Amino acid sequence: xxxxxxxxxxxxxxxxxxxxxxxxxxxxxxxxxxxxxxxxxxxxxxxxxxxxxxxxxxxxxxxxxxxxxxxxxxxxxxxxxxxxxxxxxxxxxxxxxxxxxxxxxxxxxxxxxxxxxxxxxxxxxxxxxxxxxxxxxxxxxxxxxxxxxxxxxxxxxxxxxxxxxxxxxxxxxxxxxxxxxxxxxxxxxxxxxxxxxxxxxxxxxxxxxxxxxxxxxxxxxxxxxxxxxxxxxxxxxxxxxxxxxxxxxxxxxxxxxxxxxxxxxxxxxxxxxxxxxxxxxxxxxxxxxxxxxxxxxxxxxxxxxxxxxxxxxxxxxxxxxxxxxxxxxxxxxxxxxxxxxxxxxxxxxxxxxxxxxxxxxxxxxxxxxxxxxxxxxxxxxxxxxxxxxxxxxxxxxxxxxxxxxxxxxxxxxxxxxxxxxxxxxxxxxxx
Numbered sequence: 193x194x195x196x197x198x199x200x201x202x203x204x205x206x207x208x209x210x211x212x213x214x215x216x217x218x219x220x221x222x223x224x225x226x227x228x229x230x231x232x233x234x235x236x237x238x239x240x241x242x243x244x245x246x247x248x249x250x251x252x253x254x255x256x257x258x259x260x261x262x263x264x265x266x267x268x269x270x271x272x273x274x275x276x277x278x279x280x281x282x283x284x285x286x287x288x289x290x291x292x293x294x295x296x297x298x299x300x301x302x303x304x305x306x307x308x309x310x311x312x313x314x315x316x317x318x319x320x321x322x323x324x325x326x327x328x329x330x331x332x333x334x335x336x337x338x339x340x341x342x343x344x345x346x347x348x349x350x351x352x353x354x355x356x357x358x359x360x361x362x363x364x365x366x367x368x369x370x371x372x373x374x375x376x377x378x379x380x381x382x383x384x385x386x387x388x389x390x391x392x393x394x395x396x397x398x399x400x401x402x403x404x405x406x407x408x409x410x411x412x413x414x415x416x417x418x419x420x421x422x423x424x425x426x427x428x429x430x431x432x433x434x435x436x437x438x439x440x441x442x443x444x445x446x447x448x449x450x451x452x453x454x455x456x457x458x459x460x461x462x463x464x465x466x467x468x469x470x471x472x473x474x475x476x477x478x479x480x481x482x483x484x485x486x487x488x489x490x491x492x493x494x495x496x497x498x499x500x501x502x503x504x505x506x507x508x509x510x511x512x513x514x515x516x517x518x519x520x521x522x523x524x525x526x527x528x529x530x531x532x533x534x535x536x537x538x539x540x541x542x543x544x545x546x547x548x549x550x551x552x553x554x555x556x557x558x559x560x561x562x563x564x565x566x567x568x569x570x571x572x573x574x575x576x577x578x579x580x581x582x583x584x585x586x587x588x589x590x591x592x593x594x595x596x597x598x599x600x601x602x603x604x605x606x607x608x609x610x611x612x613x614x615x616x617x618x619x620x621x622x623x
Contacts, residue, residue: 199308199309199310200223200224200225200306200308200309200310201221201222201223201224201309201310201312202223202224202225202226202227202302202306202309202310202311202312203217203218203221203223203225203226203227203312203314204226204227204229204295204298204299204302204311204312204313204314204326204336205217205226205227205228205229205313205314205315205316205317206229206230206314206315206316206317206318206322206323206326207228207229207230207231207242207243207245207246207267207317207318208242208317208318208319208322209242209317210317211245211253211264211267211270213314213316213317213341214228214245214267214271214314214316214317214341215267215270215271216341216357216358217312217314217316217339217341217358218267218271218273219271220357220358221312221339221358223277223312224277224306224309225277225278225279225302225306225309226268226271226273226277226278226279227278227279227281227298227302228243228246228267228278228279228280228281229281229283229291229294229295229298229318229322229326230242230243230245230246230280230281230282230283230318231243231282231283231284231285231318231319231322232282232283232284234285241282241285242285242317242318243280243282244266245266245267246266246267246268246278246280247266247280248266249266250265251263251264251265252264252265252266253265253266253267253270281294281295281298282294283295283322283325285318285319285321285322286319286321287321288321288324288325291321291322291325291326292325292328292329294325295325295326295329296329296332299311299329299330299333299336303333303335310337311333311335311336311337312336312337312338312339313326313327313330313336313337313338313339314339314340314341314358315327315330315338315339315340315361316340316341316342330363331363331366331367331370332370334367334395338361338363339358339359339361340358340359340361341357341358341359342357342359364397364398364399364402365397365399365402368394368397368402368405368406371394371395372391372394372406372409374390375387375390375391375409375413376409376616376617378390379413379416379614379615379616379617380615380616381476381477382416382420382473382476382477382613382615383477384413384414384416384417384419384420384613385413385417385420387409387413387417388410388413388414388417391406391409391410391413392410394406408434408437409617411430411433411434412430412431412434412438412617414430415427415430415431416613416614418430419449419613420470420473420613422470424449424452424453424466425453427449428446428449428450428452428453431445431446431449432446437619438619440619441618441619442614442618442619444608444610444611445611445613445614447608448462448466448608448610448611451607452466457605458602458605458606458607460497461497461598461601461602461605461607462607462610463493464490464493464494464497464598465595465598465607465609465610466610467486467489467490467493468486468487468490468590468595469610469611469612469613470486471483471484471486471487471490471587472587472612473612473613474486475580475583475587478580480577480578480579480580480582480583481569481570481571481577481578482571483578483583483587484565484566484569484571484578484582484583484586485566485569485571485572487566487586487587487590488533488563488566488572490590490594491533491537491559491563491594492532492533492536494594494598495507495531495533495536495537495539495540496536498540498544498548498601499531499536499539499540499543499544501601502540502543502544502545502546502548503539503543503544505539505543507530507531507532507536507539508528508530509528509529509530510528510529510530510531510539511529512529514539514543515529515539516539516542516543519535519538519539519542520535521535533563534559534560534563537552537556537559538552540552541553541556546600546601547597547600547601548597548601550597551593551594551597555589555593558589558593562585562586562589565578565582565583565585565586566578566586595609
């Protein structure tokens with residue numbers, strides 16, 4: 193029976209002034225191949241870099257810093273490495289961008305050469321810049337483990353010689369945060385579907401608390417995506433499951449969803465207001481034609497709701513005897529009179545009293561003017577894209593005239609203004 197193959201260990205380590213931690217890392221990890229990240233000769237002073245500890249010949253390393261002269265051979269010789277078991281990648285000692293680029297290229301090259309390898313990056317030695325570059329490059333890949341040679345200290349300068357040990361560095365949280373960041377940032381532009389898909393594709397972390405956070409953000413991204421697609425029932429189911437975590441910071445959102453999915457007289461006006469919020473989200477994304485198309489539906493639906501509320505009239509089948517003089521309605525194939533948007537508002541003006549009647553009486557011409565923006569859109573009857581300026585004009589009119597009227601019409605129903613969907617995980621302190 194054949195034995196399972198053992199993945200080769202590939203060690204990548206930065207080399208500085210001390211050789212002992214490097215030897216400790218090599219002896220404890222027993223790598224098949226070592227990539228030494230070294231500094232070369234200083235361009236200004238001409239002084240040798242740390243690469244001399246790897247490629248220097250003869251006695252080139254001092255056993256103790258206080259020794260008068262070197263007595264030890266280079267690190268590969270002390271570690272018993274053959275020439276085909278190591279390589280040197282030379283970087284500038286204090287150039288972070290250059291060092292990062294060189295190390296990242298080296299990691300990619302090693303992954304191609306050793307596709308089945310286990311990669312360990314040791315950041316003990318080298319300049320601070322080299323260490324930072326190695327750690328940053330390592331965090332970009334889930335396949336590279338990070339470690340540090342450390343041990344007992346007698347002071348703040350160095351670890352006691354002979355007491356070093358290679359210890360794994362826990363960077364799972366850092367890697368997860370880096371991986372999640374672009375998807376969480378998508379919330380700022382209401383890209384919940386993108387966030388949900390991206391978060392679902394991330395490798396699940398081992399730490400339970402991190403796994404819980406990833407799942408929470410994924411599920412809530414799915415919830416707000418459902419809300420953005422008008423699937424309010426699915427959104428409520430997902431959000432309600434997290435009520436213990438988000439109940440305080442997103443209480444208004446949960447209350448709004450409850451109104452949106454419950455068949456009461458409050459449901460329809462809340463849906464109108466929710467559709468307005470949806471239009472605003474499309475505008476934030478620069479999708480002004482979509483936003484204006486939603487405003488058109490808000491205007492049409494508002495008139496339909498008001499006619500049902502005050503007059504018991506369905507705009508799809510207006511009783512002929514209820515049509516005031518001067519208003520022309522067309523019949524469909526079944527002979528039923530139908531009231532399109534503007535005619536519906538004329539019926540509101542003539543047949544109702546209160547805030548809605550006053551609104552259309554004062555804003556009739558303005559309504560016609562705003563509708564021209566929509567009618568010229570490619571999503572209506574034209575071919576001209578809606579501009580940001582046109583959207584702003586239309587939206588300001590909705591905000592300043594239509595919405596106050598709708599809220600006034602719903603005063604008896606105690607309809608609150610719904611909140612906009614969140615642009616970030618505002619409940620994070622609760623998770």
